[in-house]
Amino acid sequence: MLRGRLVTGGSVVDDGVLAVAGDRVAFAGPASAWTGQLPPAAPGTLLLPGLVDLHCHGAAGHGFPDADVAGVRAAAAHHRAHGTTTLVASLVSAPAAVLRERLAVLAPLVEAGELAGVHLEGPFLSVARCGAQDPAALVPGDPALLAELLTLGRGAVVSMTLAPEVAHRAELVELLRAHGALPSFGHTDAGAAEVTAAVRSAASGGRLSATHLFNGMPPLLSRSPGPVAACLAAAARGELVVELVADGVHLAPETVAMVFDLVGPGAIVLVTDAMAAAGMADGDYHLGSLPVAVRDGVARLTGGSGAIAGGTARLVDVVRSTVAAGVPLADAVRSATATPARVLGREDVGELAPGRRADVLVTDPELNPTAVLRAGVWVHREES
Numbered sequence: 001m002l003r004g005r006l007v008t009g010g011s012v013v014d015d016g017v018l019a020v021a022g023d024r025v026a027f028a029g030p031a032s033a034w035t036g037q038l039p040p041a042a043p044g045t046l047l048l049p050g051l052v053d054l055h056c057h058g059a060a061g062h063g064f065p066d067a068d069v070a071g072v073r074a075a076a077a078h079h080r081a082h083g084t085t086t087l088v089a090s091l092v093s094a095p096a097a098v099l100r101e102r103l104a105v106l107a108p109l110v111e112a113g114e115l116a117g118v119h120l121e122g123p124f125l126s127v128a129r130c131g132a133q134d135p136a137a138l139v140p141g142d143p144a145l146l147a148e149l150l151t152l153g154r155g156a157v158v159s160m161t162l163a164p165e166v167a168h169r170a171e172l173v174e175l176l177r178a179h180g181a182l183p184s185f186g187h188t189d190a191g192a193a194e195v196t197a198a199v200r201s202a203a204s205g206g207r208l209s210a211t212h213l214f215n216g217m218p219p220l221l222s223r224s225p226g227p228v229a230a231c232l233a234a235a236a237r238g239e240l241v242v243e244l245v246a247d248g249v250h251l252a253p254e255t256v257a258m259v260f261d262l263v264g265p266g267a268i269v270l271v272t273d274a275m276a277a278a279g280m281a282d283g284d285y286h287l288g289s290l291p292v293a294v295r296d297g298v299a300r301l302t303g304g305s306g307a308i309a310g311g312t313a314r315l316v317d318v319v320r321s322t323v324a325a326g327v328p329l330a331d332a333v334r335s336a337t338a339t340p341a342r343v344l345g346r347e348d349v350g351e352l353a354p355g356r357r358a359d360v361l362v363t364d365p366e367l368n369p370t371a372v373l374r375a376g377v378w379v380h381r382e383e384s
Contacts, residue, residue: 002362003031003038004045008352010265010334018047020358023376028352046367048333049352050085050359050374051315052340054159055119055212055243055271057090057287059278059314064089065288067276069105076114078279079272081380082314083361083369086116086341086349088158090273092288093122093130093137096145103153110156116344117158120149121211124162124172125187131216132301132309133187134289141166143175150179157181158344161211163188164198164227173202182343184243186211188227189218195230203239207343210235212273213242213259215250215308232259235267241343244335245273246322247313249298253325260322265331269340270318275299275310320367 006016006028017034019027031038058064060078062071072089079087089109091102099120109115122133124141139145141162150157159182162172173183183202185195202208210231220228234240242263246256250273259268272278276285277294284302285292291302292309299309313321315336322332341350348357362371372380 001039002045002047002360003040004042004047004362006047006352007330007333008049009338010330012330015041015043016047018352018360020373020376023358025352025354025356025358027354044365045370046363046365047352048083048361048363049337049350050361050372051083051319051336052086052116052344052346052350053079053084053272053315054088054269054340054344055090055121056084056087056274057092057310058276059274061276061280061285063276063285063287064106065092065094065102066286069109072106072109073114075276076109079274079314080374081369081372083316083363083372084314085359085361085372085374086344086346088117088119088344089115090119090121093125093133094288095137099123099149100152103149103156107152107154107156111154116346118153118156120157120160122161122187124166126163126165126189128189129163129187129216129218131187131307132287132290132292137289141168141172143168143171146172146175150175150181155180159184159209161186163190164195165190169198170201173205177205180345182207182209182345184209184211185227185231187216190227192225192227192230195227196234199230199234199239203234207345208240209269209343210240210242212245212250212271214255215245232262235263238267241267241269241339243269243271245311245318246270246325247272247311247318248321249311250308253321256322256325257327260327260331265334266339268335269343270315270322270332270336271340272313272315272318273311274313277312278314280312316361316363316367316369323367
């Protein structure tokens with residue numbers, strides 16, 4: 001049993017109790033409503049649901065686009081020890097043979113429950129807005145290739161980023177829907193009207209998101225509003241949710257706060273976009289096939305465009321940065337737990353409520369992790 005400030009479902013209970021039975025939450029609510037013996041009050045302790053990261057490329061020196069099984073497990077374990085108990089492994093654009101090989105490595109780990117799924121970030125993206133994606137690996141929309149990858153994945157592929165202007169976009173979205181995977185629009189150079197039309201077409205079929213809003217797309221301008229305006233308006237209408245890499249590098253704090261004020265935490269998913277350097281010192285790394293230099297914690301492609309090449313933060317760090325930007329704690333936590341769980345189609349994680357999987361992140365008042373419980377088992381616990 002745990003006691004502390006309970007933050008879940010968009011609300012805060014200043015003196016809360018959390019009881020676990022097996023791998024499930026048995027009770028989560030005010031200490032005053034608990035009928036059994038109470039543990040000592042812990043006002044400096046925060047009890048959060050396990051975090052849910054839908055966009056992550058690796059950590060601990062290992063990248064999901066190229067690591068072996070041991071490396072994938074090490075990267076996932078690093079994020080898990082920092083409170084991310086539901087983790088989707090993101091790939092990057094690569095030749096078809098490489099994507100097939102990666103799915104062969106990752107699918108068994110999804111089936112074993114070590115990962116929550118695989119996110120295909122490409123290869124059907126805009127060359128003009130490829131960011132840290134290898135432009136040589138980008139191809140026009142290819143329904144046959146996507147169908148093959150989805151079949152090879154055996155249900156492991158849970159989401160895919162594609163540009164709304166790619167060939168056969170509607171057919172690609174339909175294929176993703178048929179396999180229970182989330183379509184996500186991003187890495188796009190399309191105008192606002194084209195993005196709005198694509199969103200309205202795709203949103204009628206179910207869940208839809210926008211990959212790392214503002215990044216990998218043209219900026220919002222007064223006479224050229226672009227994808228940013230189209231996605232914000234769609235989020236306000238309830239047609240999609242927007243990802244934010246609110247790590248203090250990809251977005252200004254004021255930008256993060258503005259999006260929360262405009263569309264609210266139910267339409268925002270906080271993500272890390274973390275790559276192999278997460279949890280590591282500055283140095284030289286890779287994101288897929290591309291070399292990356294990390295300096296002062298910021299990852300950029302070496303040479304060429306010098307584009308930001310993913311993040312080096314964990315999701316709890318992103319939540320902390322979001323709160324520092326002025327977003328209420330309950331809203332920031334909701335966008336890292338309940339909202340991504342809903343977008344992923346998961347009803348067992350994302351909130352601390354009876355019957356949910358017992359995934360708990362325990363932190364100090366500054367959101368530094370002190371313990372992590374996953375499915376009722378401690379995966380990290382600092383010595384007191």
